[in-house]
Amino acid sequence: MTFKDFWQFVAPTRVVAGRGLLEGAGFEFAKEGATRVLVVTDEVVRGTGLVDRVCDGVRDGGLEVAGVYDGVPPDSDAPVVKACAEAGRSEGADSFLAVGGGSVMDTAKAANVVFTHGGEPREWEGFFGLPRAGDGMGRPEELAPLAAIPTTAGTGSEVSFAAVIKDREAHLKFTVADFPMYPRLAILDPDATATLPAPIAAATGMDAMTHAIEGYVSTEWNPHAGAYSLMALRLIRDNLERAVSDTSDEDARGNMLVAANLAIMPTSSGAIGIAHSLSHPCGAHYDVPHGVANAIHLPWAIEWNAAGGEEIADRYRDVNEVLGLEVGGPGEEVGRVLADHVRDTVGRLGLPTRLSEVGVPESGIPQLAEDAEGDGCTLVNPRETTAEDFREIYARAL
Amino acid sequence: MGYFKNEQEVYDTIGKLFEDLREDDELFGKFQKANTVVQYRFRDPESTITVKMLDGEPGQVDLGPSQLDPEVTMTMDADTAHRFWLGKVNVTVALARGQMKAKGPVAKILKLVPLVKPVFPRYKAQLEGQGRTDLIEVA
Numbered sequence: 001m002t003f004k005d006f007w008q009f010v011a012p013t014r015v016v017a018g019r020g021l022l023e024g025a026g027f028e029f030a031k032e033g034a035t036r037v038l039v040v041t042d043e044v045v046r047g048t049g050l051v052d053r054v055c056d057g058v059r060d061g062g063l064e065v066a067g068v069y070d071g072v073p074p075d076s077d078a079p080v081v082k083a084c085a086e087a088g089r090s091e092g093a094d095s096f097l098a099v100g101g102g103s104v105m106d107t108a109k110a111a112n113v114v115f116t117h118g119g120e121p122r123e124w125e126g127f128f129g130l131p132r133a134g135d136g137m138g139r140p141e142e143l144a145p146l147a148a149i150p151t152t153a154g155t156g157s158e159v160s161f162a163a164v165i166k167d168r169e170a171h172l173k174f175t176v177a178d179f180p181m182y183p184r185l186a187i188l189d190p191d192a193t194a195t196l197p198a199p200i201a202a203a204t205g206m207d208a209m210t211h212a213i214e215g216y217v218s219t220e221w222n223p224h225a226g227a228y229s230l231m232a233l234r235l236i237r238d239n240l241e242r243a244v245s246d247t248s249d250e251d252a253r254g255n256m257l258v259a260a261n262l263a264i265m266p267t268s269s270g271a272i273g274i275a276h277s278l279s280h281p282c283g284a285h286y287d288v289p290h291g292v293a294n295a296i297h298l299p300w301a302i303e304w305n306a307a308g309g310e311e312i313a314d315r316y317r318d319v320n321e322v323l324g325l326e327v328g329g330p331g332e333e334v335g336r337v338l339a340d341h342v343r344d345t346v347g348r349l350g351l352p353t354r355l356s357e358v359g360v361p362e363s364g365i366p367q368l369a370e371d372a373e374g375d376g377c378t379l380v381n382p383r384e385t386t387a388e389d390f391r392e393i394y395a396r397a398l
Numbered sequence: 399m400g401y402f403k404n405e406q407e408v409y410d411t412i413g414k415l416f417e418d419l420r421e422d423d424e425l426f427g428k429f430q431k432a433n434t435v436v437q438y439r440f441r442d443p444e445s446t447i448t449v450k451m452l453d454g455e456p457g458q459v460d461l462g463p464s465q466l467d468p469e470v471t472m473t474m475d476a477d478t479a480h481r482f483w484l485g486k487v488n489v490t491v492a493l494a495r496g497q498m499k500a501k502g503p504v505a506k507i508l509k510l511v512p513l514v515k516p517v518f519p520r521y522k523a524q525l526e527g528q529g530r531t532d533l534i535e536v537a
Binding site for chain 2: 006008125126127128129136137172174175219220269270370373374375376378379380384386
């Protein structure tokens, strides 16, 4: 195995996983410096009664609940982030606890930036741009304590350093990312996904599978990230279909929470790929849910990449080995076997397998391809992919 | 001590590269798809290059103070920029290490990275033509 010239792996979030942890949320969050907590969530999650249990758990740990902000929509936007930050100030909070899926967690993370440093959410757009000591080159200033309790098993936002927020006027999503945005605490309790509908469990689970596979084969792969990817794949292999076919299976739900948590970790090294590049424009232009888009694109991305050379094919061979698939033959064959396996899995999960099933028209391909080429994930894909290549892949996936 | 003695040396080398690129209709036309104004803020020596690459508008390169309102700002040592244009810097690694700081819609700039590969030998040839092989050898 090559010893790479450079890699960086970051995993600063304290993760507690297990059963009965919602009731101990305050006990754990107190250790991170929280005393007066703004709970951030959405109306759907609040309607399940989960938030009341978490609030009780916060109080039981000796903390105060400053308030509950439940105004986060499915695709959160800049005004929501600002309103959430203002709620934190007006309620006298000193910390944030996100209870929800990716949109809720990203809102809380971006709101924490505005809460701590002020300004408008888009003023903080970019990577590693938060205030730092040493003329901007030293240690970044800390944000307020933030904890997250994910209610879906896919995004992994509870242990990532980025928040993706929509600018509805500009019709785009922007990213705010820096080290202080890693939540200080993530609580993984299968009770938090007990009411998750099967189709959402399926789509978010495929998002986790995409993170794990793309993270392992990206140009930014490294041994640290790879360890997380392969363990995530083992858990997904054994638990995704169980968690979807029987949503009362607490073991499967718990293991999928852990799988999603592990699968996102390669992105801390910048490891990701073109399944995401293909999916992001479909979400922006046609509102295709991210997990569904990844489920459709992942097999096509695998086939394309695995045919890109022996070094890439070897990375996929490792993935196939974990999934119990054939590892021999040329790269094209390794990719085809894995892609077929993913397609079969997606089919059994009841998710769409074609873009035409989710409202993407053939006429949209040129714009989608142009956007995919310019997506940041394309830069770290193991095989160079041009706009023409993207057009071809979209056409195959149509 | 960095590669460049003063800001004028930055403008004479990296700045000239941008100015020449602006005159290349084919390549700059591709850059204009980014549809943005980017400002490169260099340290050691302090220097600034601002590039307007807006779709359908004439390109503009300002060396030093600029009236343009940048949408994206990229901050780095002038040495890092120099090594980038010689094809010796991996942008994703440089961002991860904090050698490059990006503010604004960074995706617009990342989109250009695959397009700039043909520029690397061009920069090297330019430096050779300017008698600045020292800058090639030191990087």
